[in-house]
Amino acid sequence: GVRHEPTNKIVLDLERLYDDASEELAYVARYARAIQQQRGDYNGRVLSIRADDLRSLAIVYDSSPSGLIERLTEHGVLVADPRALFAS
Numbered sequence: 001g002v003r004h005e006p007t008n009k010i011v012l013d014l015e016r017l018y019d020d021a022s023e024e025l026a027y028v029a030r031y032a033r034a035i036q037q038q039r040g041d042y043n044g045r046v047l048s049i050r051a052d053d054l055r056s057l058a059i060v061y062d063s064s065p066s067g068l069i070e071r072l073t074e075h076g077v078l079v080a081d082p083r084a085l086f087a088s
Ligand code: C2E
Pocket: 035, 038, 039, 040, 049, 050, 053
């Protein structure tokens, strides 16, 4: 069968993503907007995305899923624990 890289749930911080002015994340932002639209999920501060979609996005960036996760981490747009965002 298909081998999957072990990944935790990928949760994007939408505020940071949409505020990020760098050209580098433009495709991720566009993708997130499309997913919000498909789900009708407009009011969230965060968005959980499919591992499959991360794989597709990685191809766009000529990277691996873990490589893309690294970039997203560098830009500070990944949420490690979404519940912590709402705790304070
Ligand atoms: P679909 O893939 O046929 O999924 C139908 C519904 O099943 C979704 O409605 C959602 O309620 C549920 N569902 C499917 N997969 C998951 C999952 O991994 N986790 C959870 N929590 N629920 C799941 P929803 O959200 O209104 O989405 C409607 C359609 O929009 C989906 O139909 C799919 O075609 C598309 N879509 C939504 N989100 C994504 C996404 O993140 N990636 C992709 N590729 N398509 C998405």
